Amino acid sequence: MATCIALLRGINVGKAKRIAMADLRDLVAGVGGSNVRTLLNSGNVVFEVGRPSVTRLAAAIEAAIQSTHRFSTAVAVISAADLDSIVRQNPLLKMATDPARHLVAFVKGPAVLASARPLMATPWKPSALALGDQAAYLWCADGILDSPLLQAFTRATREGATTRNWATVLKLQALAGSPGGARAG
8 A cells, every 4th residue: 555645736725615524534435545634724634545546536536536525626636655755855944944934835746847847937035935856945035925937936826836934844755654754944
């Protein structure tokens, strides 16, 4: 069995797109996940699956949400090994001093990261943007609410990316049972 993480975009924010975590766990179990666990109330699901195809799993979860809850939301699925790699490759750890303002953007595919590449030409100081192989890293030095960097990134990637703060990323890594899950940051 392989451990995977599903990251849903924009659920349980405000009154729209609401899913109870118990319902989300049942939904992921219904598409083949076992030992399904959720983290927080914002669409973070850790589960095990026999033969993981992250693309198929993401599509199946999206379809199940549309069918059961009558709304659509983008879903990114990564393996626990990929999450470990994303954590290890983070180039912003030395400058990102507040995990609440340090974001990792999980993407549905490489094309989404390519759509953010033009943003690398803009000097975002004191904030910063870095693109990895499987994720983008954002340091929103003055906070995330009115961050020009986060706003530009969201426009560039549209519905193809979902962000989590660094503290949540490390909690997901620990919940997935990853060897690096106890890392502080």
